[in-house]
Amino acid sequence: MRGMPVFALGCALALLLAVSAFSDEPARAAGFAWETDYAVALQRAKDEGKPIFLEFR
Amino acid sequence: MRITDLTVVDIGLFDFDADVTLYCFVLNADEQVYLRYGGRDDTSPDAYLNEKSLHAALEKGLDLHGKWKAGELKLPARPAAKKPADYPSVKSEVIDRKQCVHCHHTGSGKTKLAASKGTLDKLKDLWVYPDAANLGLELDADTGITVAKVKGVAKEAGFKAKDEIVKVTGNAVYTWGDLQQRLHEVPHDATSLKFTVRRKGAETELEVTLPEWWRATRIERRSFVHAAEPFPEFWGRELTEDERRKYGVKPGEFGAEVTKFWVKTNAQSAGVQVGDIIYEVDGTRSAPYTGHPALWVRLNRKTGDTIKVKVLRGDKNLEFSFKLRAKAW
Numbered sequence: 001m002r003g004m005p006v007f008a009l010g011c012a013l014a015l016l017l018a019v020s021a022f023s024d025e026p027a028r029a030a031g032f033a034w035e036t037d038y039a040v041a042l043q044r045a046k047d048e049g050k051p052i053f054l055e056f057r
Numbered sequence: 058m059r060i061t062d063l064t065v066v067d068i069g070l071f072d073f074d075a076d077v078t079l080y081c082f083v084l085n086a087d088e089q090v091y092l093r094y095g096g097r098d099d100t101s102p103d104a105y106l107n108e109k110s111l112h113a114a115l116e117k118g119l120d121l122h123g124k125w126k127a128g129e130l131k132l133p134a135r136p137a138a139k140k141p142a143d144y145p146s147v148k149s150e151v152i153d154r155k156q157c158v159h160c161h162h163t164g165s166g167k168t169k170l171a172a173s174k175g176t177l178d179k180l181k182d183l184w185v186y187p188d189a190a191n192l193g194l195e196l197d198a199d200t201g202i203t204v205a206k207v208k209g210v211a212k213e214a215g216f217k218a219k220d221e222i223v224k225v226t227g228n229a230v231y232t233w234g235d236l237q238q239r240l241h242e243v244p245h246d247a248t249s250l251k252f253t254v255r256r257k258g259a260e261t262e263l264e265v266t267l268p269e270w271w272r273a274t275r276i277e278r279r280s281f282v283h284a285a286e287p288f289p290e291f292w293g294r295e296l297t298e299d300e301r302r303k304y305g306v307k308p309g310e311f312g313a314e315v316t317k318f319w320v321k322t323n324a325q326s327a328g329v330q331v332g333d334i335i336y337e338v339d340g341t342r343s344a345p346y347t348g349h350p351a352l353w354v355r356l357n358r359k360t361g362d363t364i365k366v367k368v369l370r371g372d373k374n375l376e377f378s379f380k381l382r383a384k385a386w
Contacts, residue, residue, distance in 0.1 A: 034059040038066075041058040046086035051122040053115065054058045054082045056071070056095075056160060 062157035069139035073238070074186045075164025076279045078102045080234070083118030089132040091121040093234035098188045099275040105233040109199040117231045133228075144170050146284075164281035172285065179356045183282055184272035184346075187240045191271045192250075196222075201233025204254075214265040216254070223260065224253035243267075273346035282355065287362070287381035289354040290324035291315050293335060296348075304334050304369055310343045311336050311350040315368075320386050323379035329368065333375075337367035354381070 035041045045052045060066060070088060073080045073095065080095035094114040098104050124130040141158045142148045144166025151158050171177035189196060193209025194216065196202065204211075204220040222230050225239035243250055252263045276282045277295075293313035296306060306312035315333045318325045329335075335350045336342060344353050350366070358364060360383040368375050 036059055036061075038058065038060065042086050042088070049126070051091065051118055052058055052082075052084050052086070053118070054060065054071075054084060056060050056063070056066075056073070056080045057078070 063141050063160065063163060064152055064158045065140070066158075067138050068141060068163055069136045072136065072139075073160070073234075074241075075160045075162075075167075075281060077160065079106065080160070081114075083114065083121070085122060085125055088135065089125070091118050091125070091132075092231040093238055094232050096186065096234040096237045098190065099278070105196075105198050105201045107198060110201050110233065113200055114232045114234075121231075141166065145173075146170070161280040164279065165284040168281040168284040177285065179285055181245055183276055183279075183285065183356070184274070185241055185276075185279075186237050186274070187243075187272040188274055189236060189240060191268070191273065192265055194222075196233065196236075198233075202230055202236055210265050210268060210271075214252075214263045215261075216252075216263055216265075217256065220254040220256050220261075222252055223255050226251050227253070270345045275347075277347070277349050277352045282352070285355055286383040287355065287358055287360040288322075288383065288385045289351040290322040290379055290381060290385075291329055291335070291351060292317055292319065293349070293351050296334070304336075306334070306336055309348060311338065311341070311348060311353065313348075313350050322385065323382065324366070324377065327377040327379040328375070329366070329377050329379075330370065332370070334369040335366050336369060339364050 035044070041052055041054075044050075070090070071082060073093065074097070077095055077097050081093065082090050083092050083094070084090045092114060094106075094111060096105065121130055125132070141163050142152055144163065146169040147158060147162050147166035151162050168177065168183070171182060189211075193207055193211035194204055195206035195208075197205045200221070202222045204216055204218055204222070207216040207218060207220075222236060224230055225236065226243070228239055230236045230239055240250075248267055250265045250267055252265060254261050254263060292315065294316050296304065296312035296314060298308070300306075300314070301308060301310075301312055304312065313335050315324075315329060315331050315335065317331060338350045338354055339358075341353065341357075344357075347353055347356075354364060358381055360381055363378055363380045365376060365378045368377065
């Protein structure tokens with residue numbers, strides 16, 4: 001993924017529990033924090049009625 | 058949600074190409090997968106990964122989630138659960154050593170398990186995650202499922218530019234990752250494949266006749282191929298087209314330059330040197346699925362076999378014989 005442009009996904013998408021941003025410096029991209037606990041992500045998705053964007057890297 | 062360690066992941070549910078840098082799923086809280094985003098072809102790790110294709114996938118994921126919440130979306134049953142520890146080599150070599158399980162570990166673990174059981178068919182099982190390009194479909198990278206150009210068996214089947222692939226064998230496809238997964242799941246004995254495409258607003262069914270080696274990709278880049286025995290006793294780089302012309306190696310025929318001996322091997326002991334161009338193995342100079350003689354050896358020979366290679370060294374044609382071991386070290 002090196003060299004891919006940094007970009008932020010609009011909040012309007014309202015999709016992500018934690019937003020994926022293609023970047024060499026993911027911590028700074030888009031200002032979102034990654035959820036890394038799968039069980040927590042599932043519970044949040046259930047509570048908030050949102051889907052999950054799950055990235056394996 | 059980001060996962061960088063597969064140790065406790067259900068790889069039965071999240072079953073994906075083990076040799077990628079990134080792979081994503083959109084799913085709901087009931088762990089029902091809507092779509093995939095990721096995968097790669099032979100040209101590049103990110104040939105189909107870009108901002109537009111990601112946005113398209115995310116928007117589709119939202120749309121599918123809305124339909125699911127409205128009870129309008131039927132999703133397939135959850136696959137049987139599987140954990141990386143189910144592969145003995147992953148457990149002993151990675152998990153028991155308290156290391157993170159990476160995607161490629163699961164791929165190698167699968168190969169090693171099948172090999173240990175004697176069920177590995179190297180000329181069948183190692184050809185995974187095929188490329189639609191082998192069917193003559195050049196796809197738009199921004200959508201992953203829209204036909205940009207068409208040739209070969211896809212053209213014969215009636216595919217046209219701008220067709221949008223919406224199903225493969227009746228299963229929905231929303232992204233390039235979905236499409237590659239569907240191709241991966243095609244049974245090995247299948248001789249044709251049904252696609253549903255959207256053309257000018259209407260859906261059309263097309264049936265593609267599958268060529269014999271339609272699954273063939275450059276699997277020598279895959280870590281699990283290197284888990285297959287035997288070790289060819291040399292490391293080599295396949296010649297470029299320019300180098301083939303330079304050395305008089307025809308397109309499609311074997312041609313690899315020996316690059317380095319990381320450890321002493323039987324090929325080196327027999328006289329093979331760095332820089333040699335290997336162009337023949339046991340009288341074979343080509344195969345329909347690879348131009349790399351090392352891969353051919355790995356797929357067609359077994360540990361303990363003695364092979365004979367022919368090499369070009371400068372203006373000399375030389376011949377060497379050596380015995381194959383299971384592993385380099």
